[in-house]
Structure formats: structure tokens, C-alpha cells
Amino acid sequence: MATTERIPYQCLSAAEAAALIRAEPDLKLFDVRDLHSYQQEHLDGAMHLSEDRLPLWLGRLPKEAPVLVYCYHGNSSKTFAQTFSDFRFARVYSVDGGYRPLATALAAPAAPEPTADLSPALAAFLLDWDFDPKDLNARRLHGLTPLMRAALQGQGEIVRELLALGVDLHARNDDGNTALWLACVSRDAGLVRELIAAGIELDNRNDAGSTALMYTASSDRPELLELLLEAGADPQVRNFDDMRAVELAASRACLKLLRHTAA
Structure with a gap:
């Protein structure tokens, strides 16, 4: 019997996710916290996503669209990310630590690559x-x-x-x-x-x-x-x-x- 290969999603640190957001203007951002938390504050361009609206987005987005999901602490986002991956989305990311560290990382200047010699x-x-x-x-x-x-x-x-x-x-x-x-x-x-x-x-x-x-x-x-x-x-x-x-x-x-x- 043929088996279907499962496409894995990738977990990113807040700094890695911030760098990806800066580098990928076409990245689809999803906030899976409760609606009240989303309405109080969320990342620019992030769309609120709940379980009942997930099928809508699964059918609407092209499979090649890069998707990044964040929640409170990085747990629920993994469940949503896995669902996107199960539906054959090629590039799916979940943010470790959730919204607050990610928002902090985006507010700070991008960490520079070390150009000087290290000690x-x-x-x-x-x-x-x-x-x-x-x-x-x-x-x-x-x-x-x-x-x-x-x-x-x-x-x-x-x-x-x-x-x-x-x-x-x-x-x-x-x-x-x-x-x-x-x-x-x-x-x-x-x-x-x-x-x-x-x-x-x-x-x-x-x-x-x-x-x-x-x-x-x-x-x-x-x-x-x-x-x-x-x-x-x-x-x-x-x-x-x-x-x-x-x-x-x-x-x-x-x-x-x-x-x-x-x-």
C-alpha cells in the first residue's frame, strides 16, 4: 500500500520568526489566540484564526504560500501548523514562546551578524x-x-x-x-x-x-x-x-x- 509522506512544519525561535517576517513579505501570519486577546493586540498583518475558520483558509490559500502561526506560548500554534502541513502546505512555521517574545523581537532592531573578529x-x-x-x-x-x-x-x-x-x-x-x-x-x-x-x-x-x-x-x-x-x-x-x-x-x-x- 502506498504511503503519503507527511510534510513537517518547522518550529522557530522568536528571533528566527522575526527575521523570517522581515525577509518574507508574502508570509501569511496567523494569530490563534482567543479573539479578545487578538483584538487587544496582534502583529501587523496577522489574521485571527480559530478552529471553525481553519477549513476556509485551508481551501483558500495556495499550497506554496508560506505560513507562520503564533499563539500564547507556542503550544496551540503547533497543532494548527501540523494541520497546514497535513494539507500539503510546503512551508509552515510555528513560533516557540508565542506572541510576546515574537512581538518583542520584532520591536527590537534585527540582531546583527557578527562582522568583527570574535575573541x-x-x-x-x-x-x-x-x-x-x-x-x-x-x-x-x-x-x-x-x-x-x-x-x-x-x-x-x-x-x-x-x-x-x-x-x-x-x-x-x-x-x-x-x-x-x-x-x-x-x-x-x-x-x-x-x-x-x-x-x-x-x-x-x-x-x-x-x-x-x-x-x-x-x-x-x-x-x-x-x-x-x-x-x-x-x-x-x-x-x-x-x-x-x-x-x-x-x-x-x-x-x-x-x-x-x-x-
């Missing part, structure tokens, strides 16, 4: 971790970019050089975490401060709905918890289990810092 330390770091020196936003193992990997390893000089080169601050790894979360894993308060000063999103929610603030509370990192609170991280954000940072606090020190948020 020997950065060149060696990229080689060690199999990163492409011509694309400093490319993701590798576990979806980590060079910035994320350097933050995780606590390599401050590498982080500073990457920030100076204009890399994407808002890229998310396979778990939906940014470099801020990974700097908290490394327990490097200096790196956390530098990422905050560079403008990284404080309240990014990963695929479990958790923020860096929740992580520092639940992993007993009061010095980083205090730093994030001082920078303006929101302690009232709830994860997908409906819990806030105060309810995840792993020590009295963390609970003391969050006691004003318990009400």
Missing part, C-alpha cells in the same frame, strides 16, 4: 559546544543558544561579549526557559544582574508556567530571589498548577522575602 575565548567556546559562529542565535543541544549555554556555565566574559554582539535576549530553550533562568541555575548573581540590565524579560513563563522567580524560591536561592524582586519580578504570577513563588518557597529565607505577597 579567542568566544571562538573556542562556540567550537567546544558546536555553535555556528555565523549565527549566534542558533540553538543546539536542549535548544540552548550560546547565550543560554554561557549563562548556564557561569561564563561571565562570554555572556558580556555575546550581549555586546546583540544576540537575542528572549530566546527560549526546549523547556521554554531563557538565559535568565539558566543564570539562576548557575547561582551567578553577577550574570543575573547583567541580563536584567540588558533588558531580559523578568517574568518569562516556561512550558510549565514557571518563572525564574519561582525557580529561585523553590530551589532555595534567596540571594537571587531578592535580586529578582528588587528588579521588579512579579511574585503574583501563577504556574500551571496555580501556585505562586511564595507557595513554592523551599526555605524560611525565601519565605521571608516573599511574605508580603502571601495575602
Whole structure:
């Protein structure tokens, strides 16, 4: 029996999707959030798409039309993207992280390709971790970019050089975490401060709905918890289990810092 080859869709980071939108004037943009969210704000040129209107678009668009779908956090968009692919659309993309990181990436200047020579330390770091020196936003193992990997390893000089080169601050790894979360894993308060000063999103929610603030509370990192609170991280954000940072606090020190948020 003959089998029909399934055309895969492609997942893009916010930075990759922003670059595609800038480069492809014929790209069809679809926003699959609820209608109220779409009416409040959406990307220029994006059309609202719901399940009941999907068949209309599947029949209307030519199969060669490039299609990009975004949602809240990058989950529902994959379902819609797969449907377009199943209907033989040749170029279909889903945005990891969803609307907010994508809107932020589009509002920022396009990250420049590094034209100057990289420092020997950065060149060696990229080689060690199999990163492409011509694309400093490319993701590798576990979806980590060079910035994320350097933050995780606590390599401050590498982080500073990457920030100076204009890399994407808002890229998310396979778990939906940014470099801020990974700097908290490394327990490097200096790196956390530098990422905050560079403008990284404080309240990014990963695929479990958790923020860096929740992580520092639940992993007993009061010095980083205090730093994030001082920078303006929101302690009232709830994860997908409906819990806030105060309810995840792993020590009295963390609970003391969050006691004003318990009400």
C-alpha cells in the first residue's frame, strides 16, 4: 500500500520568526489566540484564526504560500501548523514562546551578524559546544543558544561579549526557559544582574508556567530571589498548577522575602 509522506512544519525561535517576517513579505501570519486577546493586540498583518475558520483558509490559500502561526506560548500554534502541513502546505512555521517574545523581537532592531573578529575565548567556546559562529542565535543541544549555554556555565566574559554582539535576549530553550533562568541555575548573581540590565524579560513563563522567580524560591536561592524582586519580578504570577513563588518557597529565607505577597 502506498504511503503519503507527511510534510513537517518547522518550529522557530522568536528571533528566527522575526527575521523570517522581515525577509518574507508574502508570509501569511496567523494569530490563534482567543479573539479578545487578538483584538487587544496582534502583529501587523496577522489574521485571527480559530478552529471553525481553519477549513476556509485551508481551501483558500495556495499550497506554496508560506505560513507562520503564533499563539500564547507556542503550544496551540503547533497543532494548527501540523494541520497546514497535513494539507500539503510546503512551508509552515510555528513560533516557540508565542506572541510576546515574537512581538518583542520584532520591536527590537534585527540582531546583527557578527562582522568583527570574535575573541579567542568566544571562538573556542562556540567550537567546544558546536555553535555556528555565523549565527549566534542558533540553538543546539536542549535548544540552548550560546547565550543560554554561557549563562548556564557561569561564563561571565562570554555572556558580556555575546550581549555586546546583540544576540537575542528572549530566546527560549526546549523547556521554554531563557538565559535568565539558566543564570539562576548557575547561582551567578553577577550574570543575573547583567541580563536584567540588558533588558531580559523578568517574568518569562516556561512550558510549565514557571518563572525564574519561582525557580529561585523553590530551589532555595534567596540571594537571587531578592535580586529578582528588587528588579521588579512579579511574585503574583501563577504556574500551571496555580501556585505562586511564595507557595513554592523551599526555605524560611525565601519565605521571608516573599511574605508580603502571601495575602
